[in-house]
Amino acid sequence: MLRSMYSGISAMKNFQTKLDVIGNNIANVNTYGFKKGRTIFKDLVSQQIAGASGPTANRGGVNPKQVGLGMQLAAIDTVHTQGSTQPTGRPLDLAISGDGFFVLGEKNGSTPNPDDLTNLLYTRSGNFYLDAGDNPNNTTNLDNDFRYIVSADGRYLLGTSGRIGIPKSAQSVSIGSDGTVSYVDSTGALRSAGKIQLAKFANNEGLEKVGDNLFRPTANSGNPQTGAPGTNGTGTIVAGTLEMSNVDLAEEFTEMIVAQRGFQANTRIITTSDEILQELVNLKK
Numbered sequence: 001m002l003r004s005m006y007s008g009i010s011a012m013k014n015f016q017t018k019l020d021v022i023g024n025n026i027a028n029v030n031t032y033g034f035k036k037g038r039t040i041f042k043d044l045v046s047q048q049i050a051g052a053s054g055p056t057a058n059r060g061g062v063n064p065k066q067v068g069l070g071m072q073l074a075a076i077d078t079v080h081t082q083g084s085t086q087p088t089g090r091p092l093d094l095a096i097s098g099d100g101f102f103v104l105g106e107k108n109g110s111t112p113n114p115d116d117l118t119n120l121l122y123t124r125s126g127n128f129y130l131d132a133g134d135n136p137n138n139t140t141n142l143d144n145d146f147r148y149i150v151s152a153d154g155r156y157l158l159g160t161s162g163r164i165g166i167p168k169s170a171q172s173v174s175i176g177s178d179g180t181v182s183y184v185d186s187t188g189a190l191r192s193a194g195k196i197q198l199a200k201f202a203n204n205e206g207l208e209k210v211g212d213n214l215f216r217p218t219a220n221s222g223n224p225q226t227g228a229p230g231t232n233g234t235g236t237i238v239a240g241t242l243e244m245s246n247v248d249l250a251e252e253f254t255e256m257i258v259a260q261r262g263f264q265a266n267t268r269i270i271t272t273s274d275e276i277l278q279e280l281v282n283l284k285k
Contacts, residue, residue: 002276003047003069008269010044010070015263021076022256025247033125033213034245035078036252042074080204083124083246085238091173092149094126095243098235100198101215102126103226104155115162121155122199122224124243125213128157133168145169149181153212159194160228166193175239179229198234199224 018039028034049065085095096102101124105117131154133147146165149157156163159181166173170183179196201207206221217224229237 002273003067004269005273007044007068007070008266008273010072011266012263012270014039014041014071014073015259015266017073017076018259019256019263022252022259025252026249029245029247029249029252031125031213031245032127032242033083033123034247035080035124036245036247038077038079040074040077041071043068044070044072078205078207078209079246081246083244085241086244087241089240091175091239092128092130093240093242094128094175094196095238095241096124096126096198096229096235097238099204100200100229100234101224103158103197103199103224104151104214105158106155113162117156117158117163120158120224121210121214121216122207123151123213123215125151126242127152130166130173133165158197160197161194164194164196175237177229177236177238179237195228196237197226198229199226200232200234201225 018041021037021039025036028036046066046068049067050062052064053062055061082098085097094102101122103120103122105120108116108118128149128151130147131150133145145168147168149164149166151157159179164181166181166183167185169186171186171188173181173183173193175181175196179198181193181196182190183193185191201217201224202222203220206218207215208218208221210216225232227234229235
């Protein structure tokens with residue numbers, strides 16, 4: 001069987017994967033904090049027809065003769081470049097200018113401390129909200145009844161000292177570039193509710209996407225280095241804005257054309273190889 005046919009098949013499969021990645025990028029062009037994917041190829045294996053030989057006293061060296069047998073996926077990268085920021089004017093819409101991720105978690109049911117969060121995940125999507133809160137002391141004093149900053153799916157935003165609670169009596173909320181969350185209490189005094197925590201990884205591209213704009217650490221991402229914004233190499237907070245997807249539609253459509261033409265060219269390799277095989281079969285007639 002012709003080697004070119006199998007080369008064409010391997011390329012068709014991998015160009016299809018490239019189109020899948022491009023389609024996901026385009027689908028998330030307006031997803032806050034989304035990081036685009038990129039497909040990288042490499043050759044599969046080469047069949048040795050003749051080996052190389054070194055120079056002799058009478059002749060020069062001879063290069064090896066090899067026939068490639070197709071291509072394969074080298075990597076599907078996640079490109080963590082900064083997306084553009086979109087002003088919203090909403091105080092709980094946050095973008096990170098620079099490196100770092102917001103840390104989200106859930107209550108740990110095995111400990112009585114509600115600020116001891118578990119199942120920590122990481123995101124660049126900064127659209128946060130205030131939940132209905134709780135009243136652990138069962139009092140009627142709104143100054144002791146807190147609401148907490150959460151993500152769109154209810155995960156708590158982690159501060160440097162645990163969850164960030166704001167009294168229900170607070171008149172307004174503001175967030176500084178260093179992550180300090182402030183509010184005006186019922187007496188009109190400005191008070192601090194805590195400071196947002198950011199996490200930084202040695203290798204952002206090693207993070208695993210788990211859906212819902214969230215990332216999970218892996219063995220190749222390194223452990224998170226946490227701290228306040230502007231420390232440990234993390235960026236600063238820009239309140240009232242959201243980080244947009246870093247997908248470039250012009251680039252994606254160009255890559256789509258390249259993938260489509262590459263797929264078509266390899267189908268032509270298969271049809272041409274089939275025609276040659278048909279000619280060989282017809283020699284019997």
